[in-house]
Structure formats: C-alpha cells, structure tokens
Amino acid sequence: MSLERVTPDADALPRRAAAYLASHHVMTLATHGAGGAWAAALFYANEDFRLYFLSSPASRHCANIALDPRVAVTVQEDYADWSAIQGIQMEGVAAELSGEERAHAQRLYAARVPLLARLAEAPAAILEAFARVHWYRIEPRRIWFIDNSAGFGHRDEVDLPPV
Numbered sequence: 514m515s516l517e518r519v520t521p522d523a524d525a526l527p528r529r530a531a532a533y534l535a536s537h538h539v540m541t542l543a544t545h546g547a548g549g550a551w552a553a554a555l556f557y558a559n560e561d562f563r564l565y566f567l568s569s570p571a572s573r574h575c576a577n578i579a580l581d582p583r584v585a586v587t588v589q590e591d592y593a594d595w596s597a598i599q600g601i602q603m604e605g606v607a608a609e610l611s612g613e614e615r616a617h618a619q620r621l622y623a624a625r626v627p628l629l630a631r632l633a634e635a636p637a638a639i640l641e642a643f644a645r646v647h648w649y650r651i652e653p654r655r656i657w658f659i660d661n662s663a664g665f666g667h668r669d670e671v672d673l674p675p676v
Contacts, residue, residue, distance in 0.1 A: 530658040530671045533601060534559045534588060538625065542566070542651075543585040544607075546577030558621040562603075562673060564651040565618040567643075570609075575647065578607045584651060589659075598661040602668070605653040615648045 543552045553574045557564045564586065568575050578584065584607045589600030610618055623629035632643060656671040 526658060526669055527671050530601060530656060531559075531561055533599065533658065534562065534564075537588050537590070539588070540564060540566070541587045542574055542607075543587075544574045544577035544581070545583075546573070546580045548573065548577075551577055556622075556626065558618070558625045560621055562653045562656055562671070564603075564605075564653075565610075565621055565648065566651075567618075567622065567646040567648050569645060570647045575609075575649070578609075578649065582606045582608060586651060595665070596661050598659060600659045602657045602659060603651070603653050604655045605651045607649050607651050610648040610650055614650070618648045618650065 538556055539554050540557045541552050541554050543550065545551070551573050553568075553572070555566045555568060555574075557566045559565070570576075570579075584605055586603040586605065587600060588603075589598070592598045619629070623632075628635060628639070629643075632640065635643075653673060656673060657668045658671055659668045661667060
C-alpha cells in the first residue's frame with residue numbers, strides 16, 4: 514500500500530468562494546455612520562470578488578459610506594439546518610462610481626438583472642427611480658468562506674489577488 518501526500522489545490526477555495534458569490538444575488542451590507550451601525554440587504558453584481566450595487570445616495574447606508582467607506586458584507590441563504598450553512602463574510606472599502614467604471618458596473622448588473630437590460634421598456638416609475646440612483650463598488654480587503662458542512666463554525670480565509 515502506497516501512501517501519497519495529496520497537496521491541496523491552492524486555487525480551490527478562491528474558486529469555491531467566487532462561485533458562491535456568482536450564484537447568489539443579495540448581500541447584506543453593514544456600514545457605520547453618525548446614527549450608529551446599519552445593515553441593508555441589496556442586490557449585487559460581482560466581478561471576481563469585487564461587488565457592485567446601486568442605491569439612493571440619500572439611503573442611510575450610502576450616507577454612511579460617504580462618511581466612512583469601510584464596510585462589511587455577508588452573502589448567505591436562509592438555511593434551516595445549521596450544518597448546511599455556507600456563506601461569505603467580507604471586509605472591504607466602498608466607493609461611488611463614475612465614468613467608465615460606472616458604465617462597467619451597469620453592464621455587469623444588467624447581465625444579472627434582466628430588467629436593466631430592457632430598462633427602456635420599464636414603467637415610468639422605475640425609469641425615474643433608476644435616474645436617481647448612484648452606483649458603488651466594494652473592493653474586498655479580506656474574505657472568509659463559511660462552510661459548516663466541514664464542521665460547526667468552520668471558515669477559511671480566501672487569499673485575494675494583489676490589488
């Protein structure tokens with residue numbers, strides 16, 4: 514009997530975490546501002562681990578970002594069984610977008626949200642709302658992939674590519 518040492522695939526964890534982000538649509542964004550801590554559920558589009566979202570600049574979370582761009586994010590399902598829990602926890606920095614980066618975020622978002630690809634056909638109220646939103650990017654600084662199927666409270670830090 515031969516015992517071979519198996520070297521873990523160093524890219525497996527980042528691939529799993531990126532696939533998890535790509536297969537979900539809603540993040541919980543945590544911010545902090547003059548009124549204290551705040552959390553909001555938002556649709557997102559992602560490119561690798563970079564997240565993009567749109568929101569009203571008057572929303573509490575966007576007002577908080579204007580004061581302090583440091584944010585935390587979670588992405589997870591509503592699990593009924595704790596041993597099945599998987600998800601993403603992230604620390605990052607949020608920034609409002611403009612120019613080509615804003616257009617890039619809009620294209621990514623439209624690919625995930627069919628309504629945006631057909632925005633010209635949307636009802637007037639939706640067109641008016643989209644005219645008022647601003648676009649934002651979350652640049653991750655640290656990411657963890659939670660996987661309770663590997664043990665209660667199991668989480669691994671994902672190595673991020675250099676920025």
